Amino acid sequence: MFNLNNYLKKNRTIVNKRLGSIINPNAHESRLFDAMHHSLMAGGKRIRPILCISAAESVGSSADDVLSAACAIELIHTYSLIHDDLPSMDNDDLRRGIPTCHKAFDEATAILAGDALLTLAFEYLAKEFLLMDDPKDGLEIIRKIAFAAGPYGMIEGQMQDIQAEQKKLTLKELEKLHRLKTGALIEASVFAGATISKTTDDKKKLLKKYAENIGLAFQVTDDVLNVKGNPDRMGKAVGTDLERQKNTYPSLMGLTDAEEKAQQFVDIAIDSLSAFDHRADPLRAIANYIIKRDQ
């Protein structure tokens, strides 16, 4: 019987070990590395790298095959959190239970630490893919990750999120925003796992559908947790979306409908895996976990 908790714990350990070796502040004596390390090793859920691993496993590869790509994506995710938390953006003091990077260091250092994590992600990807069999796959994955993280994906999503603070979005606009801001990088995580595993185009398409839907479920649940979550469990403040009059699923459709919406996204995600065997059980379990989590 598949045990998700053990699975998440095991893979988090693998991911954290690799991340710790990529950013080892003891090797550098640099304020920059200290700041990068502060935010990277603050104990995130590591959902994106684990999704990358689970996607690879679902089509017959192992964590080892995709660990470099998985960790590069976590570097990018962490950079995005550091910049999103800045005073000129969300102005958050707390993240993952500890001071945000600009609070623990200063604003200039936080901007540079974010820049550094982003740049390092691509250096690491290129370096690791140079050691692998198929450099073309490497370029394909770098392209996909950069596209998802860039001005056609995550960064445009953040820009739209800031601009939306002054207006009321429709549900459709909100969904588009989240597809860019959160969905694109989650989809790239799954894509990277599938590409390294050299699976069929059909399976890639199904995994893409899975990723799109859990990306949306993830965001709806984030919004729900901001209303009813426990700040101690979450390591950050709750109720802030309402305070800032942010466009969220609960504010647009009510809490109950938002929770139902999240469940629908999860159902579609799991349905899209019906052609996959038991090796996709982690992906199925993660889909359920995404809306049942309390942090």
Place this chain on the structure above:
Amino acid sequence: MFNLNNYLKKNRTIVNKRLGSIINPNAHESRLFDAMHHSLMAGGKRIRPILCISAAESVGSSADDVLSAACAIELIHTYSLIHDDLPSMDNDDLRRGIPTCHKAFDEATAILAGDALLTLAFEYLAKEFLLMDDPKDGLEIIRKIAFAAGPYGMIEGQMQDIQAEQKKLTLKELEKLHRLKTGALIEASVFAGATISKTTDDKKKLLKKYAENIGLAFQVTDDVLNVKGNPDRMGKAVGTDLERQKNTYPSLMGLTDAEEKAQQFVDIAIDSLSAFDHRADPLRAIANYIIKRDQ
């Protein structure tokens, strides 16, 4: 007879045309693209992309062969200027004669525009190299550029520059700072040109020496121009280093010695090209131009 002005003008036009096609704000209707375009198309000297082209030409390739890498480097250079100008860093209002990105837009938009240019550079590199013959060269160039721009290169240089504001550096420390902050990306520009052209390791080594020395000459001259340059010609304020008590070559060794130092770096750079034929004339002329420029 080789005419540098015509050469720079011709290549600037080629580079600008390509950059304009990469960032076309009319195609997107996005505040993010407007901000990226504002800073990218403000009329820089395009020294890095032109160096990439000249390095390629010096070993038998053409501008066409390296234009993608050359332009990706300019995207990265522009992002670094946007972030360096931010209020929490150098707090500059003017760049290339027009308002800096955060002045023309706002701070959050400027941070995101910088992030976007950086990320887009890698997406563009990967996409373009996928169309080329040797994907391994592509990974090699991405690795080198990311290394130069990242926490072992440019970003660490900027961090050290900020930290140095509170102390007096030695000449050796100042040189190390500039090797990171400016030198690394200039060297990567030349490396990219040499790698695509598949030249020998010997020639690569000589081009590296050339790049290191013009990188330093470039920075010394920047410092000199901040003392005696014409702000109208330069499109930004002068005298600001002294005001901020920045560590510069003129402040550490006096203006005359600094100018002599720049000339020495140029001499070494040109010497390192003695085994190259007339196709390296642009590189030689650029080395001289770097210390004779007035902007």
